[in-house]
Amino acid sequence: MNDQGGSITADDVAALAGVSRWTVNRAFKKDASISAKSREKVMKAAQELGYVPDLLATSLATDRTNLVALLVDDFANPHKLIMMERLTRILRRNGYDTLLVNTSDEEDASAALLNASQRRVDAAVLIGVSFNDQSLETALGAKRVKKLIVFARMSSNDNTISICCDDRAAMTAITQHVFSAGYRNPVFIAGPQSQSAHLQRKETFLSQWEKTTGSRPKFASVERYDPKLAYDLVAEWFRDTPKSELPDVLVCENDALAMGAIDAIRFELGLRVSEDIAVTGFDNAPQASSPHYELTTYRQPLTEMAEALVDVLEGRKRKSTLNAFQGQLIVRKSA
Amino acid sequence: MNDQGGSITADDVAALAGVSRWTVNRAFKKDASISAKSREKVMKAAQELGYVPDLLATSLATDRTNLVALLVDDFANPHKLIMMERLTRILRRNGYDTLLVNTSDEEDASAALLNASQRRVDAAVLIGVSFNDQSLETALGAKRVKKLIVFARMSSNDNTISICCDDRAAMTAITQHVFSAGYRNPVFIAGPQSQSAHLQRKETFLSQWEKTTGSRPKFASVERYDPKLAYDLVAEWFRDTPKSELPDVLVCENDALAMGAIDAIRFELGLRVSEDIAVTGFDNAPQASSPHYELTTYRQPLTEMAEALVDVLEGRKRKSTLNAFQGQLIVRKSA
DNA sequence: CAGAAATTTGCACGCGGGTGCAAAAAAATA
């Protein structure tokens, strides 16, 4: 059967071009030994039939899928959209497809990883936040995921590759900005305190600030990077605090929290942002530039980081160069 | 070789369990004819070895991948995150995985579809906005995508299945709300005016309003569902308009536009939302409930729609029942 | 133009598992 009985295979093309199936396959392979003449013949026939090599069969035969699982558990943070956009775009440009795995309602990431492994993904990339050492280890136990990569976050797990910007440098820049802008009574608002895939932001801020001023700031944390949680936290914590005892700046672990905090400052406490209490974030989410927020924040070099991810997938790139990407402090009106 | 030489196959399990490979496969198949005894033996051996059936091989053999391509071209709208979350969750629960395809930088959707087809996806689901008749047709020319589904949007293309809520009913509800709240001088703000995968919202609003009041409202449209574009549109259009000639309500095609519009009203025109100009949206995006926006909007029954999508994938469900999902008007302070 | 060297091409077999059918085993019947 030729074209209609399902899909066109290399055999169909071979028949039309008058060569063997293997020659057809070679024509589609980058650096195969094939004469220009027969490649041309094959390509013409292929085009005529609308033939395209089947990735399933290819993957099965080569044990390489060019598929990457992207594990996401945090759909409340709009910045994730930006990350997804950047990652999918750059992966695709390098020949990889992306399997989107929602891990937000599984108590454990390993089930998700197992599932991805059944599709033989070349790597699993975590841009979620609530994976901890334990689930990573369990997942790795299955051993079928060839590479496990934590994106935009540190990981202390040795079996894991982490690609992220230099959190210390970034947070130091924020700290300096906050200090030299004259703020003296900061509070740090952190996200979930997980085990392995964590950020250095809180530690860095606290220690930097202590080094500079001699006093260690207070901090609080919420369970998820959800603006609503930050809102409630700020609202409840400061509602009955006399104005003189309020912090003069809230340093937030990311923009999602910062935006929740800003809303609370305005609508719960009835105060002005930056005049009464300043706020800083992290990520430069799309909404950060909105006139409502005008958020002072830090932009990670996502494109560069995504390209490093490709390098890791292709097996080049040393592990040591992957945690020092430099981003940029973005100063707006909120602090 | 047993476990370490790569992955464990059914043969390994068969050897350990003392049965043939085919018995092992049967043990993993839902309704296969196999004795309870040998299934148990197999499962024990499988567990011991950590065997899991390979989805690549299965797909190749059965011509069914349980993979769905999700095509997204609009990463500026945070509501897309919600849709992705809902879709991936429900698809996964029904045994499907999701391939995330970013079509925002391809001039044509067909390349993306072609790519997905190489992985033999069972269906392609579009939640993007800028697909038009032509690219859909081209894509279908490739014929390798078994089903093409437009989610949360109408399509006039016959080869396409569209799953969406009853836009007419929804928009009628908004129209009635706006009218009975006393607004009399509306302007409709629409997104891109594409060919096939479009919304009925604008048409419905204009005709409903005309029917009710006798006059046809003005409208404007932007090229993408991007808050910034709506911001600029509103800012420029009304900047020099005397206050008496301003509309009293902006009816927006979705929340992304509505939020941009609100920002412009406040920060460009210096007016109050709802007192001076009211605003309505559509989607009930997460930010719609933020105290900054308090957006009156309409929530689509996403879960129900996602479940209908599964029905379509499984081949049950008639086409006629797919465009009449009923959502809910959510009244907040913006209108 | 013969013979050697370099290219191309064809082919058996494998990747991991599904299908239908026939042989074997177990259960039911007489």
Next chain:
DNA sequence: TATTTTTTTGCACCCGCGTGCAAATTTCTG
């Protein structure tokens, strides 16, 4: 217990393509 019926199991062959090697061509020498 012998026979028939039903349930299990094993097997050949297929899904579409890649790999290594040997056979067939082509190109290069002398």
